[in-house]
Amino acid sequence: MSEEEEFQLIESDVHPLDGYLREGRIPHIFCPACSLGSVMNIIVEAIKEAKLENKKVSVVSGIGCTGRISGYLNYDSFHTTHGRAIPFAIGLGVTDPERKVIVISGDGDLFAIGGNHFIHAARRNADITVICVNNFNYGMTGGQVGPTSYKGQYQSTAPYGAVEEPFNLPDLAASCGAVYVARWSALDVRRMKDSFTEALLKKGFTFVEVLGSCPTTFGRRNQLAEGKKILEYFHEKSEIQHGADTKTVGISKDSKIIVGKFIDIEDKPTLTDNLMAVQRMSKAKGK
């Protein structure tokens, strides 16, 4: 049998997106059946779709498995410290209002150690697109419980099951003032791409939560040891409810998972707008 007959698919060495990834960095470090690779893939597609000028795009991450994404992407990319992607991104962003700054990081990074920066950035309506891959735990450090772990979830630091109420991320974002809020599971690749694209094209603080599959450190402890089981779970539980009241979209064990675009507000002045206004005022007033 020839190769072709055995595998039937056409063998290749390169992928059409390879040019958008840093040379020599694929294979990435993500585990088999981890959705981070997919999310990375979709981010690139969305940047293409949004027709952003490549050199005007910066990608900023904190630390974590998700945080590694920035380093694979062939844009200006910044892998900062744990939890600090957002303030770094704000500093980076204000130096050039034309720059589109994307923050991509994990639930622990953005909402445990980084929670304060998130709520303040949303309040200020900073001009950044924040993508959080919520895999319900700290993947990078081996699977500890986190602020999005649902009650009853087992993790290395919750050997008897998590007991705390998790954050409802879309609601937190909304109540702090985000102008765009959406959530998709790792399976909703095409809708995710649309949301990323919309978020990128919008001014101000835009937020997309992606429910990611982490078979290694989340799944293994929660009867979802394979990536395909997690996707199946998302598939079964998801329900699209565009415009849902964010108060109602909290996730708990075995509950429905509400996905969709929840918030899309127009014309709220952004941090950049405000800083420009201050510059104008300062020149007007002879202080």
Added chain:
Amino acid sequence: MSEEEEFQLIESDVHPLDGYLREGRIPHIFCPACSLGSVMNIIVEAIKEAKLENKKVSVVSGIGCTGRISGYLNYDSFHTTHGRAIPFAIGLGVTDPERKVIVISGDGDLFAIGGNHFIHAARRNADITVICVNNFNYGMTGGQVGPTSYKGQYQSTAPYGAVEEPFNLPDLAASCGAVYVARWSALDVRRMKDSFTEALLKKGFTFVEVLGSCPTTFGRRNQLAEGKKILEYFHEKSEIQHGADTKTVGISKDSKIIVGKFIDIEDKPTLTDNLMAVQRMSKAKGK
């Protein structure tokens, strides 16, 4: 004329509450017509009213004018670092479920540098009563803008007027899971006392926002240079709306100020309940 005739009020050297204050620490350092003294007064009255055992009460503060309150009160008192009163209080609290831990601190302390601890403590439903005196600025350091400053407010670091959206504190608390949320202005002393008392008697994360008068660093820059003007302002603008949807209670320049008790939820397991549950489970499971 005799003294009595001149002053007519009966002169005294001691106040009935002096015993609840640390010996030799009055006069306090607060400015004339600063409401922090009143709040301190009311906290003591509320502790009395709630009939808490004095030695089971701990008061924890961060740094700021408001943060100085703990140090005047004659309970176990802890004046920690800027922004860290809440996690300190959590550690202190879990060591004895009978202990009532009160956190009293300023808007900057609790919501600028300390914002993350606040949202997480609310999420965990930690057993603490958090009182925030929101004086719309950083009093202690001389009047910088803060996350509760309203748009158009002048402060030393907002010489052209504040431009950012402020936090709506009751809404932030509510959306993170606080079981009791109320707001009063410094003028509402009696209702404040009732709210403090209710909050103290409730388990879980309870939050009262007090709109304070800071004539020195806030008032002076905003045409409210005297404490009495600020109280007058509160008096004019306040409207009691118990049970108001917290989304609607944001404060902006010259807007109505909605005060009242907004949230009072029953029977939500608290951090202490949860930790006890873990202890039980750990003993059940032979892990």
Added chain:
Amino acid sequence: MSKKNEDSPEVATGQHYTTGNHAAAEGSLAAGCKFFGGYPITPSSEIAEHMALRLPKINGNFVQFEDEIASIAGILGASWGGVKSMTATSGPGYSLMVENIGLGLMTETPCVIVNVQRGGPSTGLPTLIGQQDVMQARWGSHGDYETIAISPSNVQECFDLALECFNLSEQYRLPVTLLMDEVIGHMSERLVIPPKEELTIISRKKPTDPPDKHLPYKADDSLVPPMATAGEGYRVMVTGLTHDERGYPDLTPEAQDKAVRRINDKIRLNKDKIIKLEEYMLDDAKTAIVSFGTSARAAKGAVNRARKKGIKVGLLRLITLWPFPDEKIDQLADQVDRIIIPEINYGQVTREVERAAHGKTEVKGDFRLGGAIHTPQEILKEIERN
């Protein structure tokens, strides 16, 4: 590792084969730790994980906080609540903790912080060894303080010295750092935990005077004041501001001198009681190796090999890194022709040795910048170079 002894479930008496991280956790439990507040970070996370498993069973509490700042604040709070408390982290987390370690030092709050060192600076080498946080353990927080930091070289010591950290912390009333490294933390070896009765466990001195007479920051000759904690009726007043003996803020140079001098002197003047060293074949040595942690194992290997070749070399292993054993080094400088310091950093202990040797002997660092440890052969080469 599971508990072996039903009577004192906090002490896992028996023989184990386990990692340095687990041993440190067990040592802490044996010392009486009842509260762990932490935030995961490689290569320390197994300490948190083990505590999460073990603490609830002995009516202790494990809280995973939202970050390292909350963790250190939380354990200070718990200590004032009257229980022994700890956290564990690595460089980046320790950096975040330094402000509140300062609060612990100023308010004289016993607690233990484990730093399992990885390569730095910054995120550096998250999974690989470093010994680059030695100076940070001493100088990381602003202001003047003295502190204690201890460095184990094997799994058994992780247990023994974790317990010792609690003892010192309670005795001298300060946050004590157990300065491990990634290799020790992740290495598995045999660990023998004695029965509880055989352990020496020290707890904070309590006041004996009645609340209305008590001055919480008044110390006797030991320079360490007894510690009343919350709920005991003493109405403690704790502040990171400069304070007088009552604990009241006193923002004067005089109060500052008194308060800050004492918290420094209680360590400076008790150095001899605190410092632990291992001396190995030093008696007739003409060359001394000074080392610590994992590096000291390679150093011992090198000494063994060199002695076989007849070279007069010995090892001074610093178990206590801070307070630094100035006098011992000064003495050694009188004795030997050369001091070699193999360390996995760019010259931290070497600097201190240089200072304490007062120019009396040659001081030579043998540095690795992180990620790998010296081999005995490499150190031997350094010994033989001349």
Added chain:
Amino acid sequence: MSKKNEDSPEVATGQHYTTGNHAAAEGSLAAGCKFFGGYPITPSSEIAEHMALRLPKINGNFVQFEDEIASIAGILGASWGGVKSMTATSGPGYSLMVENIGLGLMTETPCVIVNVQRGGPSTGLPTLIGQQDVMQARWGSHGDYETIAISPSNVQECFDLALECFNLSEQYRLPVTLLMDEVIGHMSERLVIPPKEELTIISRKKPTDPPDKHLPYKADDSLVPPMATAGEGYRVMVTGLTHDERGYPDLTPEAQDKAVRRINDKIRLNKDKIIKLEEYMLDDAKTAIVSFGTSARAAKGAVNRARKKGIKVGLLRLITLWPFPDEKIDQLADQVDRIIIPEINYGQVTREVERAAHGKTEVKGDFRLGGAIHTPQEILKEIERN
């Protein structure tokens, strides 16, 4: 202070009577600072306040962040955005910044951090002087690094050295600390700002090779790589992980050695170019005073008084604290019988002098623990004691 010169509004050319804090702000503006990210803290807040007033007028941005961690992260981001950036704080805030200062060091990000020192540890003496953060400026963050810290002694120097900090930061690509103290920060004196043309302003070296050939972390003999920033088409890759010349994470001991050695050596090997000292009446001195910041003023007063009495004493004023002038001290140790170090701490620079003097002369610290400064009379007494 208002701008005087319409052509270069960032330089407030002219004569002023102002504080050290305002002078430091003006020095930064003159150096080209266009972004301030900060969080208020006594006694540094006036720097932020002045920047809030001045920056918008020159198309710069002032962002008051939610805390010090966000502030330092923000200014690193701004620096990679291509502008000169800074923050200002005091001890507690600096403690919170150390983790991300480490990120700046590892990623070689130019920026300036002002620490107006107050008394510590912890909250300590918020409104009163300390010089207790000298060692923290060098060792506060985890991991191995070298850094630059500079200490002004008067208001004019606050301007001059703030500008110098930016120059060094841009030239050597690292966060540089301007280590002021409360007295200098709040003191008012005459300040003369020259016209822009008379100022030397250095900016980061830019790459000259095309993006596809560019290796962002490959340095020439200067050990400092040119810096491409965001938006220039170089697709920079910046990480706090150990990285190779491409900026890619490379978690091996070899990459660690190369990367960390270079960021240390770029300072170690350029020490002589970086270090600034003031020597005052040292030529024939038998006693040397080594001091810095506000203390150096009292020390100069003491030298003047002692000289009047015929005592051969001189002053070495450390303008640069880090890198430490080891060679100069070693030399001085050969010359003098005694070195006295008046400092407002419990012996930080004294330790370094002790190390660098190699036992060749008597080294004696004259410590104040914070809140007050030495008087010339007190130092004179120390000089006369023997």
Added chain:
Amino acid sequence: MSRVEVRFAGFGGQGIGLMGRLLGEAVALGEGKNSVMTQSYGPESRGGASSADVVIDTDDIDFPKATDLDYFVVMSQEAYSKYIPKLKKGGIIFVEEDLVTLDEHADKAKKIFKIPATKIAESLGSRLYANIAMLGFLCANTDDIVSEESLLKVMKTKIKARYVEKNLVAFQKGKEHQ
């Protein structure tokens, strides 16, 4: 000319720092002499004691704080008790007479000038002008510190426009007080 040391002292809220800054700048920019102004703050800038030192010299000023006061301008009892020991023998005291009661320590002064600065200020509508009234009083009764001209010039640039006028009146009233 040799070193002259002036200390202003009172409590937070009296504008002690402003007095120091005005004098310091008037000297340094108006009189061609050197001056250093330092302040000592209470707990993070409010309440309690407050003081400001101005050291004046034609030479370089090494030590920036006042240690032997040539002039002691005092506006609260607490400040008086705290700092009176620092008065140089033969120094001069300016005192807010309603708020400070002198004691035997004041005997070492060569001269004592008294003024009810707060009352004067209140008569102008706010006790906040007391500091400037005192400054006028100081200016009128000394000759080796600063000229009225230099002081007035600085006041006009350094005081917020809307308060300048009232302050000039306060200054005048202070100057005229006997």
Added chain:
Amino acid sequence: MSRVEVRFAGFGGQGIGLMGRLLGEAVALGEGKNSVMTQSYGPESRGGASSADVVIDTDDIDFPKATDLDYFVVMSQEAYSKYIPKLKKGGIIFVEEDLVTLDEHADKAKKIFKIPATKIAESLGSRLYANIAMLGFLCANTDDIVSEESLLKVMKTKIKARYVEKNLVAFQKGKEHQ
């Protein structure tokens, strides 16, 4: 007995660390010898190369890492290329034959044992048993490291109850592989 050094190597997810831990504990608690087990991790514990060293000695073990491998147990090509230079001349290689192609460096080995551990494991339902199959294979073909008895004892206590049985089968299959 003198020092014996064993290195297990492969990629993240193959359970390399577990092999080391089981062997280390079996030696230290079962055989009365000393053993130190160290691991080398990839980026924060996943992906890429993974290795575990077990050093065995009757004496104290100073240096904890393996530098001259007596036994090299290798389960990925990357690991083979990386570590083969460390094999002692006359050392022994155990190799997962489907995942590793040997080259001339292997010539210095005294002996080479090959096993399709992954295939064996897959035949039991999951490639995750490959490590234990390899361990059985190692145990069967060495005599100076550890006894089967000690290893089995440790496996029963250290492997999660629900996986023990399958692993024992894998061990057996490995042991029996020729």
Added chain:
Amino acid sequence: MNTSLDRRRKKPEWPAFIDLSKYKIKAHHVHIIKERCKECEWCIIYCPEEILEKSDKINVKGYHPPQLIEGKTFDDCAECHFCELICPEFAIYVEVPEEEEGSENNE
């Protein structure tokens, strides 16, 4: 001195922050610790019975503590304790004599 009275005129009805009917009126004393007062005037402005005013006397910090308006007596006090609760300086408080008799001369 009329300032406080002028201010008071601007106020709408009292019940917005204090419900007078709750407090029964009886004889008692209003005490002042005059050195503590910092003249915020809150007790004066918000006393529902409008019985207080600023005095002319100054205390050691230069402040004018409150006094009874001429013609008012303790009997006019509603014993609502509002002044006591709101005083930020712990300077004013109301004490009800244990027994009605003899309350006038308990000094």
Added chain:
Amino acid sequence: MNTSLDRRRKKPEWPAFIDLSKYKIKAHHVHIIKERCKECEWCIIYCPEEILEKSDKINVKGYHPPQLIEGKTFDDCAECHFCELICPEFAIYVEVPEEEEGSENNE
């Protein structure tokens, strides 16, 4: 090998996450970079046309990359790119020949 097919049977209708009607069907190639595949099976399970299955071959890491189910051809592919978008390894992609002609031998 039937695993993936079994799985697929559990699924409800496809439109929940992909709308087939959007993609016009035409001849094109599905490419595989086999050493990158880590056998997550997502392309297999969620291919709306159900044309993929695990192969028996293992790659260097021991994984089984996907192959066409026997009997299926590229003509069965809907060109929806779903496999391409979801593949976390950048291992599979779909390429539409620029011109219909000659598409079979572009290797």
